[in-house]
Amino acid sequence: MYLRLTGKGNKDATMPRPEPVLRALLAAARDRTTGSVVLTKSGKAQNRRSADGRCKILVKRAGLPAGTHPHPMRHATITAALDAGAPLRDVQIFARHSDPRITTRYDRGRQNLDRHAAHLVSAYIAEGSMPAS
Template structure:
């Protein structure tokens, strides 16, 4: 059947096929259906279909485990940064960008030496274009600036993070370096570059940065995304279950 001839019932059958036959998880099904929703919205706007068949399409509910966003704690992150700095100047710069500035791995790999030469109101800053082609200006704390200058050396242009052969580091190579250095630091094997971004955002909240400031640091467009890190950070410590148990225990005195 041509996609433009599909009706809602056909898309419902497709969704149930993904769930029941292929065994896809709710997040996978939701992602595939969301793509279809975007396709048919554009098709309707451009006049290819009269009615959008996804308007009342049943979308699976996707739950989010907030504790998975915590990343490394401050001591683990500090250990990894030390190991990276001792490994090579490029590794030190790459991991400082991810672990102290919260940059995504591709953003960190794309940083050019000329991107951190400016000063704004007395602060040395890094200018970058991040996710969604959004420009950002971030102040450079002394440890990050020192790592960047060490990696740059005498160079005045070109990417700051290079491979051992002198080529531009990329996402795949960064994952490989992370795997090696994580093992060297004795950290959990599942740690990857984005774990460091998680750790940086969580560290900002642990350091009592206001949620709005943490959102700006993380460059999240929606504050609810940053809130996930806050809830995941403290929801087990301040969960009402502790209060209930203590309250009931206080009322169970001698008969």
């Protein structure tokens, strides 16, 4: 299942949704198939201000530190994807960054020489020079 959304700068995007996220989105949408997923108590589309208020409530309920906002959660997700070994280009697309240099800022391991591309190139060349068995 995929989610079509309009992001920052009114850029349209289609993103896959992992099963737990999909279940939460379907529960929030109830029987609606178009329009906003998350609505206010009065049934209007949730705007940035009401989303911020809802986030504060959820942060408090979850016992997270006060001041936790969506952007640090986004930052943590991007960092986790890079730490998990996802290719930079894939994470850039996931984050909807227009420039890979923005995504690179999130990469805590970019100075880790164990992950240096020289190792991949060396293994690739060595594999190609091995005689076929």
